[in-house]
Structure formats: structure tokens, C-alpha cells
Amino acid sequence: MFPHTQSGEPVHVLCYLCRNLDLDPLLSRTPSHRKLVPLVFVGYPPSPTCALCRLFAFYCANDGMGSGTLTSASWIYTTRPDWQDPGHGLDSRLLGIVPETAGYSHHEWAFHRALFRMRGYLGEPVTGPSSWAQGPIGPRSLQPGAIDYSLLRAWLGFCQQKHRNKPDCQPLKVDSTWCFRLIDCKTRLVVETSSLGTVCPPFLALSYVWGGAMQSRHLDYSKPLGDLPLSIEDGITVTQKLGFRYLWVDQYCIRQHDEGDKHFQIRLMAEIYGSAQATIVAAAGSDPTYGLPGVSTTQRSPQPYVKLRGRTLTWTYGSTRDDISNSVWSTRGWTYQEGVLSSRRLVFTDKQVYFQCGLSSFSEAFNIPFERAGWASHDNMFPRFRTAPYSLEIGDRIYEYTQRKLGNENDILNAFQGIQGQLAKHKPPIHNIWGIPVLCKPREWSPSPKGFLAGLCWSLEKSNGRRHGFPSWSWAGWKGPAMLHPENDVVHPLMEPDIYVAFESPDGHRTEWPEVGLSHGTGGRGDQGHLRVLILECLSFLFENQIFESRDLKNLGLETTNIYMEDLSANTDGLGVSADPPGLIHSLHNNPNWTSQDFNQCPLVGVPITLQTVWQESPRFFVLVLQNKAGSELHERIGHFEWSDPRQLFDFGTFMRTVTTKRRVFRII
Template identity: 30%
Template sequence: MICACCRFVLGTQQDYGLITGNRGWKDPEEPHHRDCKSLTASVDAGCYICNRLWAALDMDARQDIRQLSAESTKRESTEETEPPLTSGFLTNGAQFAYPSAYILHVALDYSKASPVKKSPPKGFARAEILLLPQEFYASQHKVGSHSRSTRSDYTFLVAQRWISECLAEHSNCGAKPHLTTTAQWYPTRLLDTGPLEEESSGCRLTLPNITPVKGPYATLSHCWGVAKSFSLTTDNYTQLLQDIPLDTLPQLYQDAIEATRRLNLRYLWIDSLCIIQQGDKFVDWRKESADMNKIYSGSFVNISAADAPDANHPLFHGRNPDAFCSHTIDLPVDSKDTRFLVQDYGFWRTEVSNAVINTRAWVLQERLLSPRVLYFGQRQILWECQQKEDAEIYPEGLLIDLSRFPSRIKGFGNSLVGWRPRDHGQVSKYHYWCNIVKAYTRAKLTFPGDKLVALSAVAKTVRELLEDRYVAGMWRRYLERELLWTVVPNEAQARPSAYRAPSWSWAAVDGQITPAIMDPEAVEVLIEVQDLHLDYVTSDTTGLISAGWLRLWGVLKKVELLPDATLGIHGNIHRSLMMVVNDVPVSVRADSAMMEYQPHVYFDDSQEWASIQNHRPKLFCVPAGRRTGNDGSIYVLLLQLQDRKEGIFRRIGIARGWGKELRESLLVRNAKERTLPCVKYEEGRHLVQIV
């Protein structure tokens, strides 16, 4: 079903043949839903377009809109002079590589979707709806008949078909011998759900090294959330080896056990039940976390609870098929009606990449290492393996390129299993690691101290493939380039109080990271790492770090960062600071209209600016890299002196600017530089130690 509000926006164009693709959100758009009550009514009625916008909202936003709808607050208005809650406009699909198609852009204004007592979040939620001419795409548009629950027999038949196809036809996913016979390696503990030919009313922990285990096992990816749930401890360990009644487990675990058995698997691995969580001072957790790469890569399938915020929520969901299955609509093109398929362009991003489960940092390695992932979402099940993505609503395969979004991890495929680089020295292989870091740092960690541990399993696998030394989230071969990472502006957070990594590693900070450009033809490095040292908490060199340093050669310069009195310090602090190097101002106005300076200054810590006000004489910088070409960017490491006598510094951020004039200003030499603090000064370069 497509509601009246959506039909109104679609009907504002008298002839779709006249639509161009050069519009943006600054252009006037058509009102869609005036208030929350109107939107929720369409969502509940099953409007496909409104449900796709709804699916793009996070859980808090949905709850807020429901609350406003129920309360009918005075803050909402149906007056046509008031800006609407949602609006939309149309563009030609050619800009998205869909000739003869059109795009309906729908946006929700968050400022009108928050209760009065809350501070309204800024920005908009958006959905892009593809309008595809049926005559061109009908062969790819085959929607199955769907049940009203993801627990149905139909849903599991679809899942079994995906598994069978993967095993039989996917050369990239080729079944390992142990998936169909006796496994060569098992985790320390598994949940045994009992013989498949018998009814099961419970499960128990089993120890494969003591009790022989035969056949494959599944794993469960889930969010822990804030709710306390059943877990393995030293106190209940003996009891769980005997029996675990199903009704003592939270709903998600009960459902996961049912799903495992309905997939014809007997064994299941759940982290909270197969790793001791309390009573042994984390000894077992440290041991088992070091084997995560084996646990997930050795599994048959990973069952992913896509939209469950914690274990008390179900794996299975009821659903209205009309609300998530695509529809058709007749629209005027060149003065005649043409039938279009209505599809969500952001389908995979909404259903998978932005699912609740994939906002959890630990899950990234589970997703990458597992040979197959079966997602149980609120609306349907979905599938990822090394060769294919599938969705329940598209039984013949995804429509065109609905799975291809930048947020997906590319290069290694959906799984790292079976990936082998042909040229170990080829820098492009390291781009894939950068994509992993970018996705990982977007996700959330319940315990900040897990920063390196939660990526350890992936690091172990990639280390074998790259044949390189892993260095606190980076790699030794191209470490000089990798040191030029940046915290995304306005994403920086306070540096964690507990030590995690040296300041030169992105693992030392919170917030989303933009990794450095790895291409040697694009960036010339101006620094050289002489040596480094890391102390680890355990023998695992991909895990917890207790201390570390590196020494690098470069040209050290004294630097000052000064606010422009005419601008003040505003939200874009990185664009409003003037840089003075060796007592010479080097900043230039990047754009007089925007009133901003470059180089832009990116602090690693959101509180760094306040902190360095009292340490201005201790600020230094090292030009570290430059893009090729006269107008290419230059990258400058920002350092704060820690020990003048020993030449020890810590990283506080990075500056980036562009243009020939700025580059020359930053690279010009000064006779006073030889007196600056360092470990050694030799042939015009400083050896500095960064901790």
C-alpha cells in the first residue's frame, strides 16, 4: 500500500519525463506528513514508503514519534504555514546509474520529532525510494509470498535454500570438510541442544575436548545491552554442564536454540554462555577472546539477532508483509501512464549495515570472520556469504545493486575466510584494512577497554594474509602512512582515562576515524619510523597493551594554535584556528565567504583545545606527508612535549592544508630548529619519541 501523503508527493510532477537530476535538499521540496500522528498512521496502515523511512530511524526516534503521536502535543501543528515533519522531492535516476528511473527523496526533520523535554537532535533522517519502470526490471522483481512471522516454516525454507545453494554452488564459500563430517577444531565449550531426531526441552554445556562432538556448530551474534541476563559464571559452571532448562534462559537465547535446531544443527556457541563471565578475574575471557578468529571462522553459520537490543528481546518477529514488500504505481511519463516498481534504494544499508547488531563494535569481527551470516531482522531474514547477499522479499536474489553501499566492507568480501592476496607487497591490500578500521570506529563499545581486543580476531586473520607485523591497530610495513589518521570532525570524545594504546595509535582515542591515504603514488611520506616498542598484558600481540612508544625521524617545528578573535571558537574549531610555525603565521583563508582557516586542525581529544591553553610553549609539529601535485594537501602531526631532556612527546592531533603557498610555508627550514628538544638531531632531521 502507498498512502495518500506519498501519492500526493508523487503526483506533484505532471510529467516525469521532465525531471532532471540536479536537485538537492536546498531546493524547495513538497510537504509530506505534517505531524507525527499522520506519519504513524501511515506506518501502521502498511504504507511501503513510510515504512522504509521508519526503518531508517533509530529506536529512540521511533519511540519519540510514537510518544508525540499519542500525546498530540501542542508542539505539533497541522497549520500549512508550519514546516512539515517530513517532506520530499523527485530527481532523475540517471545520477544513481538507473536510466529511465526516478528517485523519491523523503526526509524527516528531527527537530519536529522530539518531545519538548528533550533537546531536539539536529539534522534529518532520509530515505531514497527508487521508481523503476516495470517493463525494464520486471524480470528481476519477483516477490515471494510471505508469512506473518519470521518464525514461520516458510522463513526457514528460505534459509535452508540459501544454505544449500551456498554449499553446492559458491566456489568462494566452498564447504570445508569439517562442515559435513567431524570437525577438526571446536571452541572450548559449546551448547549441546540434544539429538536432532529427539524433542528438546533444554540444553547443556559440553566440552568437546572431553566429550566427543560431531558435526558443525552455529554462533550467535547479539547485543548485550544494559539489561542483565543469564551468563556463565564459576558458581553455575557445574550445573550448566548438567542441564540448562530452556525456560531459565532469556527469550533471545531460547529463540536462537530453536533456530539452530531448525537449521539442522545440534551445537551453538553463545559468548555469554560459553565464556566464563564472572568469578575468575577474567582469566577465561582473556583466553577465549584470543581464539575468536577460530571460533567464528570455524562455524557453519552465524545467526545474527539484527534488531534485538539485548537478550530479553526475541529473535523472531511478527510482521505485516504489505509494509515491507515493494509495490507498483502508475505515473505519467511523456504524457502517458507508465507502471513503476517502488523500491528502497537504501534497502541493504537500512536492513543490515545500520541494523542494531551492526552498531556494536564486537560484531564487526563476527560478521567478517563467519563464512555465512543469517540475519533475523524485524521484517525479514537476510543472508550474507562470501559470494552473495539475499533477502527474504527477493527470493530470486537482490534487485539490481540494492546491496552495494559504501558502508559495507569491501575488498575482503563479506568474510575473511578464504581470502588470499596475490601480491603481499601491494599497498591496495592495506586499503581493505582501512575500510575495516573506518567501520569499526563507527561502532560502539560497552567497555572502552575492549578497543583492541574486539578487533583482535580480525587482526590475527589479516596478519596471516598480509604477512606483516600488527602494531596497535596498524601495520609495520606502511606505518608512516597509517600514522596520519584523523578523528572525524565533531566526533572526537574525551580521551579515556584508562590506558589503551600509545597516543600515535587510533586505538588510544574514541570517535570515528578516517584512516590515512595508503597509495604511495598519491602521498609522499616525510617521516621515517626508526623503531618502536609495545608492552602487552598477555602473550597476545593483537590484544591489550600496557605501554608503548615509537621513535621517528622528521623535521620538528615549534607551533602555536591561536583563535581568530573575529571568529571565536565555534562548533568547527578545526577550521577557526590560526597556525603559527617557528613564530611565523602560516594559516591562510581557505574561503573568505566561509570565514575559515587552513590548515584545518583536527584534535584527537574533544577536550584537547581547553587542555593545551596552559601548555602553549610545549606544542610542536612535524610535517609528515604531502599529496602529489603543486596544490596537493600537506599533513602535519601535532605533538605536545612531555619530557624536554629525553625528547619525548605525545600526539594531540593532525593538521591538514592544501595549496603551494601553504606547503612552502610549512616546509621552509629555520636555523633555530636544531635547538628544539629531541632524542637526536642529525642532517637536518630530528629523532623524536612519541608515547
């Protein structure tokens, strides 16, 4: 950020006004609780050559809230972090800047609290290991090429001691039947855990992006590992620096050319990451040759700071959410469950190291006393998974996961199997069939066919086409972010027409619902090829009228009907149906090009499913849209139907009496 002398010290060139800025009164005035004190009005344009102006401008440009850069109308505030109680002995002199372009009053505390938490703070750096437990609160000075491992060990030790009875933080106990391998960082040999004694020793796991640089290769497990990519070498270094000997790395601990071993080890992913003492996350670079910034040869971004009139003003960096979310690591499908399933994470970014366990989080550039750690965990990057609310968990996880990319589309369920396996162990459990969550009956823990029907009511935020090899009735069969409706965890037993549910294998063998065996775990983790074809016997209706592309709806005068017309012209995958009552078919195909002839040859069928939400009195319904496969008795799910009724003229019973229904049997592939 700043020019440097030959000795490495930055040259802090200051403009005339900044040279005369006295930090003493700025850093000595402490605000009262829930109050911001404006100190200095920056009434001059920032100088591009002034180090302090550039620090202020860089700070303002990093808020992510659209306020842009420092302008000639900005205020410097002294502030207290929103979770720091007055009179606690931890009062800190920290600064923040609020540009007038933010468009908010200086007295809106909630806005400023969120703004400063996102931007971070400016202040004098704190030093000394005693600050870990006692304070003060403030920035730490970081070295681009060095990491304070004693700090990282202190984070781990804090969680191990303070959270030892908390299920969100405690690693799982290793079962002797798991049979997996670890890298011995001392000998560089890959060893079987069964050879390390009756109790598996503590170990760390590594989560990283394979990228194009990572090529699977045959390994001679009798010889020490050599010629490792830099991220793996740095992972071994971090493991040893933190006082551990063993590290799990998928590329080396899974026999990549042994399909049987790969299948077995993939099923253990939840247990491996869940039982590691911590997971090292390489959230920098696009492949394993990049390394972990600050560990060896990969330098971190220099931390912005300025020396002025005998004081040093340092930036804490603020939230690490954007740094992690914008990383290549956060775009990959396989890394999703690795981050979620871990009990503790050490995330290496280009700026700093971020730590998060189940209850607390810490950033390397911002010193927070351990006793205040719980208050600092407002912006955790990873969700609380093990004790998350039952009804919200699965929908959120599937939506987050399906936004990511896979190098091999056939891994869509493999890379999510660890999440599914852990959900099956919840109380009550959530099993799955081809990724569709199977919710349990209320007050019972047995999988319910009505719970499966509720799981079928998913939609795509944006369709990217078909994923072949997976059922059309599962979100795994389509590319794009899948949205479930997690609040719909009960299929209403009174209004729901009786729907018979069964499955068939490709060779025609039928499995009735009681024989699926989800309560014994076979459906949750095993091969589900025998459940490939979904059998539904239910009421259905035909979309008998001509369909039109949504961009033509207004031209056809359909805005006078009951169709809700909000922004239909932008909805390129919605199809208006001139039926009575009318609505929109949301197609899973990207930009469908159906003609009237195609529609008449392969008519669309609607299968209504009634859903009763927990906290709403009236049920809602979801209509699966099926299309016959030409020349066969099979159907595919190609979308869902939303009936828009802004005037509330119909309820579900009226809808079912309005359309002509017939009970039919559908075999859906």
C-alpha cells in the same frame, strides 16, 4: 497497518478513486530494457483512511532519499528490476512510485534504479518452493508469527553448493588445537569440541546484544542449560530448524568468571565465527530478552498489502540496510567483528530475515531466483573481508568499528582482535602494534618500520576525549571515529628523513624494531605491554608562535594569510598557528582550553612524516603534534598538523627549509 476483523483478515477500506483503480493494465504492461513506463498519475491527495493510499504513502516515505510522503503529484510506474535482463523468461510486473517532489526527470534511469532498489517494489506475491530456483521475481507474503525455514535452508544450500570453491563463502576448517565449547541443542549441555570426535561437527554461531538484561553467571556445566533469555532460546530453535545440532553463544561457551579462559577464547573469535556454517544475527531489540522476530513469541511487523478487484498488491520492503544499520546491534563494538568475520549471516529484523554470504544476498520478502542472485547483491550490508583489496581493507574496517560503542572502554582492542588476526593472515599480511596497522614493504612480506609510520598518520572525525590505558599515539587511545589513509601504503624512501623507531616497556626495557617479531605473529595477537612507549628519533620543529582558537581567526585578520579559511568558524577543535607557513593544528582533545602560558610551559612539537601514494606522483606529508608531559621527559600525541597551501607556493622540501628543524629523541606514551 490496517484494521482487522475478528477472524484476523484486514479490512481494506478504499477511497472512491482507489476503488475504481484497475490493477490489471498496471500489472500486465512490461517495460523495455532500461526504460520506465509511467502508467498512472496520482492527481489527488491521499486519503488517511484509504488502505491503498496509505500503502502508497508508506512506500514513498521509506525511501531514505528525502522525497517525503506521497503527494498529489506522483506517478505509478511499471518497472523491471535493474539486474533483470530482457528476454530471460523472468519478466515481472512490478510497480514503483516516483513523487514529483523528488526533483528528478522521469527519464533519469540511474536515479530511478537506485530509488526502486532502496524502496522496493509493489506487486503480486509469488508462492511455491519452485520460485527459489526458477522465479518469478516479486514479493513474498510473510506471516508475522511464522518463518518459512525451508526458504532459509535453501539459501544456505545454494551457497554451500554454488560457492563451495569461493574463499569468501567457505567456513574455515576447525583446528583440533582451538579447544572451544558448543551448546548441544538436543541435550542443552555445553560440551567441549574435543569430546565430539576428531572432526568438529557443523555448528552455527549467535550474534546478539548483551544489554543491561544480560548478567554473567556461574554455570554448572554438568547440567542442561535452563532459564535462557528469549533470543538464545530462539537461536536454539533456529539451529534445530535448519538441521544443525550445535550452537556457539559467547555467554555460555566462554567461562565468564575465568579470566584465563576469557582471554584464550577472545583470541579465537575470528576462528569461531569464521568456521561456523552461518551466524544468526539478532538485529532487533536492545537486549537478549527481545527474541528473534517470527521464531516464537516475538511477532514481526505486519507486511503491508492491499486486496483490490481480485488482486493482492504487496510491498517487498526494499533494502534492509537501514533496518540493520539503525538497530542497536549495529551500534555495539563487539558485534562488528562477529558480522564481518562470518562467512554466512542470517539477520533477523523486525520485518524479515536477510541472508548474505560472500557473494550473494537474499531478503525474505523479495523472491529472487537463485540464478540471478549475483545480480541482486548491489546493496550488501557486510563487506567482503577475506578477498578485499589490501590497501583499502584496514582503513575502512577501523573507521567502521570506531563509530560503535563499547560497554567497557578497555575492550577497544579486544573487540577488534579477530579482525586484526585475520588481516595478519592476508597475503601480504597486515600486522598491528596497539591497533596501528603495520604495512609491509612493497614486493616484500616483512613488516616495515616505514609501514608503521604510515599507520601513525590517522585522524579523528570527531574527538570524544582520551581513552586511558592505551598509548596516545594509537587511535585506540582516543574515543571517536578514526580515519586512516589507506591509500598511503608506502612511506617514500627518498624524501623521508631517516626516522629511528623502537619501543620501551613501562619499566624501561627497550625493543628494537627487528626484535618486535611481528612476522611471527607475536605482535599481532599477543600481549604488547613491552611496546607501550614509542621511541622516535627524528627531525622535528617547534610551534613557537602564539596559538589562537579557530573561532577567533577571522577576527584577527588571518584570512589574508595562507591558511585555508573554509568554514573555520565551525571547526571547534582546530587551532590556527600564526607560524610561517601557517596552518591548522587539529587537536584530539575535545574543546581544548589552552592559554599562552600553557603553551609556553609545554610547547608543541611537530614531527613530519612524508607519505607517497601509489597512484600520485607527488608525496604528501602528515605532521604529528606532540606535547611534553610537564615535569618529565615523556611526550603525548595531542593532534596532527595540516598545512594549507591553496596557492601551492610550497612543496615539502620548501616547508622543511622554512621551519627550523632539529633531530631529537621522543619517548611517546
